[in-house]
Amino acid sequence: MPKKRETESFLPLTPAMFHILLALADGEKHGYAILKEVARRTDDKVRLSAGTLYGNLARLESSGLIAESNRRPEVVLDDERRRYYLLTEFGREVAVAEAERMEEALGQARAKHLFRKPKLA
C-alpha cells in the first residue's frame, strides 16, 4: 500500500517525463538518444531542449525513477562524456500507473461518446 501511494504521488507525470520514461522502457540510452527517440515517436510534436531534458533527467534521477547505468557500450562506440540512463523498477511502476491513468481517462471519454467515430475500438 505505501508503495502504491508513493507511485501515485508522481501522477500525473508531465508529458516530457512520461516520454522520457517511455523512451527508456526498451533499454538504456544516453541523453541525445532519448531526445531523438521522443521526437521520432511523436512525429516531432514533443521536442525536448537540452535544458528541459536534463532538468527532467535530474528530477527523475533524484526521485529514483531512472538511474545511471554502469554498463557502457563497446569502446569504439563509446563517448566517455556520455552517460547512459536506465529505467528503474520503480520508474517502470510509475510509468505503468501513468499509462493506466490515461487509459482510464480514455475509457471515460469513450463512455461519454466523446469520439464520434470510434477509431480506436
Next chain:
Amino acid sequence: MENQKLPFSQKLFRALVRVLPFDFRTNYGGEMEGVFREQQREAEERGGLLGALKLWKETIVGIFTTAPREHCQILTGDCSYAFRMMRKNLWFTAVAILTLALGIGANTAIFSVVHAVLLRPLPYPQGQQLVFIRQQEKKLGIDDMQFSVPEIMDYRAQNRTLSGLVEYHDMSFTLFGHGDPDRVRTGVVSANYFDLFGVNPLLGRTFLPDDEKPGASPVLLLSYEYWKNNFGSDPAIVGKTFEMNDMVHTVVGVLPPVPQYPNENDVYMTTSACPFRSNKMHVESRDMRMMEVFGRMKPGVTVAQANADFSTIAAGLKSAYPKFYPDEIGFASSASPLQEELTHTARPTLLLLLGAAAFVLLIACANVANLTLARMARRERELAVRTALGAGRSRLLRQLLTESFLLACAGGILGLLLAYGSLELITDFVGRLTPRAREIHIDSQVLLFTLIAAVGTSIVFGTLSALLSRTNLSSSLKDGSSGAGLGRRHNRLRSALIVCQIAFSFMLLIGAGLMVRSLIKLQQVDAGIVPQRVLAMRTDFNWAKYTAPEATEVVVQKLLDRVKSEPGVLSAAVSSRYPFEPETITGGPESVSFSFQIEGRALEPGQSPPVSTFASVSPDYFTTLGIPLKAGRLLADTDKSKAPGVAVINESASRKYWPNEDPIGKRVSADGGQHWVSVVGVVGDVREFGLDHTPPPEFYGAQAQNAQPATLIVRTAAEPRSMARAITTAVHDVDSQTAVTHILTLEQARYESMASPRVTASLLATFAGLALIIATAGIGGIMALMVSQRVREIGIRIALGARPASILRMVLGQGMLLAALGVGIGVAGAFVLTGLVKSLLFEVPPTDILTFSAVGATLLFAAALASYLPAKRASAIDPTEALRAD
C-alpha cells in the same frame, strides 16, 4: 585555452548554462553541451538557418524554465536542512534569534520614530513650503514672541514671498447644547487656515472669507476625534447649532483625521468669533500679542528669501513705530520651515537613541557571529564530511548563508513584534518632544528598514562564518577532536569580536550612566516650593459672565472662601499658572515675560530694558506653595483692583535689578509710565519652568489687579488626590458653568516635568543593560570554549606541576585582558561621542570621571565574573583524565 577554440555558438551556450545552479552544471553541463552540439548539427542539416534559430529559441526557453525550478529546489533543501540544524541546536538557535530580535527590534522601534518625526515630509501637500513666522526681541533674549493683530495685518500686506499668511491661537470655551456643558479646546484661526495647510473637510466645508468678517454669524469646524468621540460620527452634524460664549455657533464641517498643528483642538472657530480676539482693544493694540503665525511660501521661494523678506518688514515696522520697537529691544522677525519647528526639540534625543540602538545591533551581530564561530568549530567535521561526499564549495557557502538568513529573518520577525509592542510607550514618550508623535506607526518603509536590517545582519555574520569555512576542511577530518589549528585562528577573530562588544557596551553604558547621573542631580534640585500635599487644577470660568473687574473679584473671593471652608483644606489660592504646570514648561519663561522700566532709572542709549517673567497670584499663593518670604511683605487681601498697584518679586529679580539696594518701595511700569507698581516684598526663587532651568527674575502681581485667574491651588491636610472630588464640587457650588480640568498634584507635575530625561535615561539604560548582558555572556562563552579546546594543554601544565591557582589566574587574566582592551577602546570612543549628548545633560560634564570609573569597574567586574566559571573549571582539570581523553 580550450574555450578560445570553441565556435561562438558553443561559447554562447556555455554562457547560457551559467544561469543553472553550480551543482547542476557540474553534473550535467558537459552532457548538455554534447546534446546541444548534436542538435545543432542536425538542425543545420535539416533546416538551415531557420532550423538553427528555432533550436536556439527552444534551448533558451528550456534553460530559463529549468533554472528557477532547480534553484528553488536547492533553496527548499537548504531551508529544510537549516531548520533541522536549528532544531538540533535549540540553545544556539534561541540565543541567536533572541539576540538578533533585541537588536533589530530596538532599531525598528527607534527608526519608526525617526522616520515619522524627522524624515517623512509633513502630511500636507507641499509641506516643505510651510513656514513658521516668529518675532524676536533679541537684546532681551526673547526668541519667540507672539503677534498682535496690527502686526499680523502688516506682515500679511507687506510680504512678497508668501502665498498666504494665517494666524492661530487656542483657548478653552464652554460648549452648551449637547448634554452637560462641555469644555472644548478651541483653535481660533484665519478663514484660510485650512486652505493654507491644504486640508480638505471630511464633511461640509472649511471656513470661507465671509465667516471671518466682523459681525459674521459664528461657525464651527469639529476635529475628527471630537466628532467621533462626542457625536458618534453623526453624519448629519453639519448645520447643528451650539451655544458658546453666549452666541449661537453653527457647525459647518468636520476635519479629516489629520495631525493638528500646533496643538490638538476639539473645535475650530474663526477670529471674529473669539470674544478676546475680536475685542476692539485687541484688534487695535500693537502690543497685545497672543497669536502664532504660519505662512506658505510661493512656489520657488527659498526659506532664505522668506527670511530676508521678513527682516525687511521688521526694519520697516521699527522705523514706522519706534515707540513699540525701540532699538534697545533688538526687534527682528524671521521665517523657519514648519517641519524644523515641530521637531527641533526631539532631534538630539532621537538621534542619540538611534545611535544607541545601532550600537545594540552591532553588539548583537558581533555576538551572533561569535556564537556561529563557536558552532562552526563544532561543525567543522560535519562540513568536512559533506565536502568529502561531494558538496561543492559554493554549495556549502550557500548553505551557511541560508542558515544565517533564516536566523536573521526569525530575529527580524520577533524584533518587529517587540517594536510593535513598544510602539504605544514610545509614542507617549516622543509626544513630550514633538507634536508629530501621532504620526508614528509601522508602515511599509519601516518594514523595509527591518528587512534591510535583518538581511544586512545575516550577511555580516553569515559571511563571517562562510569565510571561515574556506580553510582547508579536509584537515579537520585528519585532525583530532576539535581542529586545534583552525580553532586558534577562530579564537583570534572571536577575541577581536569580544573586544568590540566590550568597547561598544562601554560607550553605551557611559551614555546611560551620564543620563542617569544627570537625572539624579535633577531630582535632588530644590525647587523652592514644598510640593507635598498640594493639588492644582485648571478652573475655566465662563468669563463672558464676569466682564467688570469687580464682578471677577467677587466670584474669585467666593470661590476661595468656599474651597477653604472644605474640611481638610489648609489653604487655597488662584493664579495665572503654577510651578511645573505642563503648559508653563512647554512655553518656557519667554511665554510669560514682559519688559518694564524702573522709576528714576533712565536707559542708556543701546541698553536693553529689564525683563522678567510675570504671574498674577492671590495673596495665599506663597503660603499654599511654601514659598518663603525673604523681605518686606506678601500680597494681601487689601491689594484690590482699586488699590495702588503692588508686586512681590523673587530673589533673582532683586539681585539682578537692585543689586546693591533694597527693592522694597521701588516702582516699575510696564506701559511706559502710565501705571506704576510698587515692590512690596521679596520671596524665594522657584524653579517653576523645570528643575533644569535657573529661576529667571519674576514679578508676582496681585491677582485682583491683573488678569483673570486660570488655576486653583489647594494645600490639603491629607492625601490631596482624595480631595479632588470635594474641591470640584466646591467650585461648581460657586459657578456650575466652570470647567475643572487637568487635576494634578504638584508632586505629579514635578515628576512629569522630568519625563523626557527620565524616559531617555531609561531607554538608554535598557539598551546599555542589554549590551552588558550580551557582552558578558560573550566573554563567558569564549573563555569556556578556549578552556575546552585546551583541556589537554592545561592537563599537561598541571601534570608538570602548575598549581590550580596559577591556572585560574592564567584563564582569568586572559578574560580580563580582553575586557581591558575593550574598555580602553571604549574610553577613547566615549571621549569622542559624549560631546554629542552634552546638551541633554544637567550639571554633569560629558567626561564625568565618576561615571567613567564606575562604568569601567562594572564592565571589568562583569568580565571577571564571566571568566571566573571557566577559569575555575580549568583549574580543576584532572591531568590523567585530560590526557586519557584524546
